[in-house]
Amino acid sequence: MGSIILRNVRKVFGEVEVIPNVDLTIEDGEFVVFVGPSGCGKSTLLRLIAGLEDVTSGAIEIDGVDVAKEPPARRGLSMVFQSYALYPHMSVRSNIAFPLKMAGVSRDVIDSKVEKAASTLNLTGYLDRRPGQLSGGQRQRVAIGRAIVREPKAFLFDEPLSNLDAALRGQMRIEITQLHQTLATTMVYVTHDQIEAMTMADKIVVLNAGNIEQVGTPLELYNNPANLFVAGFIGSPRMNLLTPPPPGRDGAATIGIRPEDIQLSTEAGEWPGKVRIAEHLGSDTFFHIDVDDVGAITARAPGEFALSAGDAVWMTPNPERIHRFDGEGKALR
């Protein structure tokens, strides 16, 4: 079991209000991802759940019990840090065994659990090494091993993959997703990475300046962003936001259209423009196009599309995929 409920959680550092007032429900077994710009309070929120920071006010319920005043050791949660935070003076075996030792588990049980975790994480051959003798990916696996042995109510991850190179990150992403499927334990995961958020999450929480902007499944956020902030934050390259809307698209203060929802043509279309930059990725081509009276627009064409800088181009937005926002930035539905 591991449901987490935050009620009116507020956090102030000195004079600075970092989290004004957060309400959030995380269901048992859910994979929840916190995303948001740097400094928006993702880590702070995670550390409040962990107990590494005290709430200024509000309640944090784990399985229905308010733990806001409990120290981290009593909350039954595991955490994986960006820096791995392994104990450098202990072997990999002792690192993984440490939480069990703290819980007073017997020697035999510790040994069998450590062996099991090590084989799940492909660490069996490394148990007698020190963390300093491992690669970044292996260290991260040890950190995960240390987190899973004690069978916590929930796992907390703070940007666990951001110190790894791109290939390893992709692989670890899949391993963590598989781990979640096997263990079916609640996971709360903080990341900067759009791909991690979209691929791993059951539920994404978008934070901005300590406030929750929107909570939903990845595709809900992608297809129906509740406001301009979420529209601009989720999706890469980001949604084109046009204020005011171009002629013929009235009825909203701002309209948004994702790059892939724009049909490109060299002959005819709704908006004429001129290619400023063309990025050929092979699988896709991104165009940054200057449009008179509208501004710069990013469009995405599948596969190769033979246009280069300076070429004239016509664009037509898919009318069903146009997002409309009012003067306050709220989505009009």
Added chain:
Amino acid sequence: MARAVSVQKKWTYTVLVWIVALLIFFPILWTILTSFKTEGDAILFPPAFFPPHWTLENFTEVQSRSDYFKHFFNSVVIAGGSTLLALIIAVPAAWSMAFSPTRRTKDILMWMLSTKMMPAVGVLVPIYLIFKNLNLLDTLGGLTIILMLINLPIVIWMLYTYFKEIPVDILEACRMDGAVLWKEIVYVLLPMAVPGIASTMLLNIILAWNEAFWTLNLTAAGAAPLTAFIASYSSPEGLFWAKLSAASTMAIAPILLLGWFSQRQLVRGLTFGAVK
């Protein structure tokens, strides 16, 4: 070319370091050599570098006149006890300043250091009176406490510096792993800080062993450590260079040996923060 220059440089440095080291070590060497001379040879002019007549007489004489082993025992108790006591107080203090600092932490550190800026003689009278009223004069307990107190600021500073080098993430991970405070300190903080703690301990033992102001002023016969033992040889009856040297040699020998065998640890600890 560059290589020749660097070899030359290396030699110059080596020679320089040797000269400086010998200059520093010379008084100690001279003391040790003098302790093996007869009283007559000790005051020869021009002085003889090596004893013309090697003798152990000074040592036996010193031991029979004033009980070396009693003073030695007192020194061990005072230096060891004050160091241990200082560490017990300083570890939690440094822990809290390093890992949960407040706005005042820096001020508190400065204040602690500032207590070392006042000359000890400035507080001699009040301390003497307090000791007298509490019946602590000439007791091992009293000396242990006063030496602990005078070295405590340095011990806290040193430990604070070493603790600052330990990533706070690791301690937080330890808390998440279910460790209560004392387990966090015993299983994670202390093992990671071993080099720092060891060098703090060594330095403090050396400082306490050699401390003379308080040990001389607050003891008579009962609790006198080796510093008082040396001082007793510069007595009104006149100076006996050879015996004074023998007493000094016996007094510094233990700490010299300790320093010699732990020099690697000491150097590593003292440069720990600097190089990282």
